Amino acid sequence: MFPPEKCEQAPEQHKERILALKDSLELLSGKWKFCILLNLYNYGTLRFKDLQQTSVGITPKVLSKELQELEENQLVTRTVNATKPVTVSYALTPHAIEIQPVINALIEFGLKHRTKIKNNWSQLANQ
Amino acid sequence: MFPPEKCEQAPEQHKERILALKDSLELLSGKWKFCILLNLYNYGTLRFKDLQQTSVGITPKVLSKELQELEENQLVTRTVNATKPVTVSYALTPHAIEIQPVINALIEFGLKHRTKIKNNWSQLANQ
DNA sequence: GCTATCCGTTTCCTTTAAGAAAGTAACTAT
DNA sequence: ATAGTTACTTTCTTAAAGGAAACGGATAGC
Numbered sequence: 001m002f003p004p005e006k007c008e009q010a011p012e013q014h015k016e017r018i019l020a021l022k023d024s025l026e027l028l029s030g031k032w033k034f035c036i037l038l039n040l041y042n043y044g045t046l047r048f049k050d051l052q053q054t055s056v057g058i059t060p061k062v063l064s065k066e067l068q069e070l071e072e073n074q075l076v077t078r079t080v081n082a083t084k085p086v087t088v089s090y091a092l093t094p095h096a097i098e099i100q101p102v103i104n105a106l107i108e109f110g111l112k113h114r115t116k117i118k119n120n121w122s123q124l125a126n127q
Numbered sequence: 128m129f130p131p132e133k134c135e136q137a138p139e140q141h142k143e144r145i146l147a148l149k150d151s152l153e154l155l156s157g158k159w160k161f162c163i164l165l166n167l168y169n170y171g172t173l174r175f176k177d178l179q180q181t182s183v184g185i186t187p188k189v190l191s192k193e194l195q196e197l198e199e200n201q202l203v204t205r206t207v208n209a210t211k212p213v214t215v216s217y218a219l220t221p222h223a224i225e226i227q228p229v230i231n232a233l234i235e236f237g238l239k240h241r242t243k244i245k246n247n248w249s250q251l252a253n254q
Numbered sequence: 255g256c257t258a259t260c261c262g263t264t265t266c267c268t269t270t271a272a273g274a275a276a277g278t279a280a281c282t283a284t
Numbered sequence: 285a286t287a288g289t290t291a292c293t294t295t296c297t298t299a300a301a302g303g304a305a306a307c308g309g310a311t312a313g314c
């Protein structure tokens with residue numbers, strides 16, 4: 001058994017938090033969603049081709065699918081412009097702005113982890 | 128083209144941040160890692176079977192694999208206890224504690240998203 | 255008519271992730 | 285001797301994700 005005093009402290013809150021965590025992960029799953037969102041944060045509105053260029057390595061099919069999922073979940077808006085040829089702009093919704101803390105936390109952790117791994121390497125190289 | 132003024136503001140920083148983001152996502156990919164980490168935050172040290180019970184729905188094979196990956200990336204420690212039968216304890220490393228902001232941000236977003244979706248439903252139901 | 259651009263879609267294929275079920279090894283209790 | 289516990293591993297199968305390449309409709313320019 002796991003420590004009962006901790007488990008019983010707030011079991012319902014904990015369950016709710018796990019569910020919330022799973023909700024978030026479901027929305028943000030996949031290899032590219034965070035990358036797309038980060039680019040939209042950085043550049044504001046972007047067109048399909050811009051996103052294809054900024055999300056290095058993504059194929060149009062995957063980009064299309066990811067954008068559809070993000071739109072379904074009301075995290076991005078899709079706007080068809082009256083240009084010729086037609087262009088389509090994508091932008092974050094106000095709701096998506098609340099993902100920014102997640103992305104920042106991920107980036108910070110990534111940066112820390114990088115330096116940590118680097119230090120381990122130099123320790124190993126240190127004969 | 129995407130807005131050049133924003134793009135040229137800090138292109139190298141942006142690239143570094145994208146790489147850091149991808150690093151994080153690589154470490155934390157999969158359906159269960161965040162769930163396992165959250166349980167270790169909540170309960171402290173847990174044994175294999177505890178984790179199987181708290182990560183509802185996980186199979187021993189997947190749990191074993193996820194724990195191995197977390198250990199490889201130095202996010203959890205694995206300790207074999209001198210009990211009979213043998214038990215194995217898992218705990219977070221100091222380094223893993225830096226993931227907590229990520230998890231908290233994910234949970235907060237999940238909670239907000241839940242209430243948002245709820246509101247949308249009640250709006251739709253409002254004839 | 256030919257070519258190009260933009261925003262996709264379609265088809266096909268490969269890789270990866272995940273789940274179900276059974277087995278293993280070491281030990282204990284009955 | 286048999287059954288149970290813990291901590292996995294192994295095997296098999298299925299589902300999901302992802303990539304490559306080609307195609308399509310709309311429009312424009314030459």
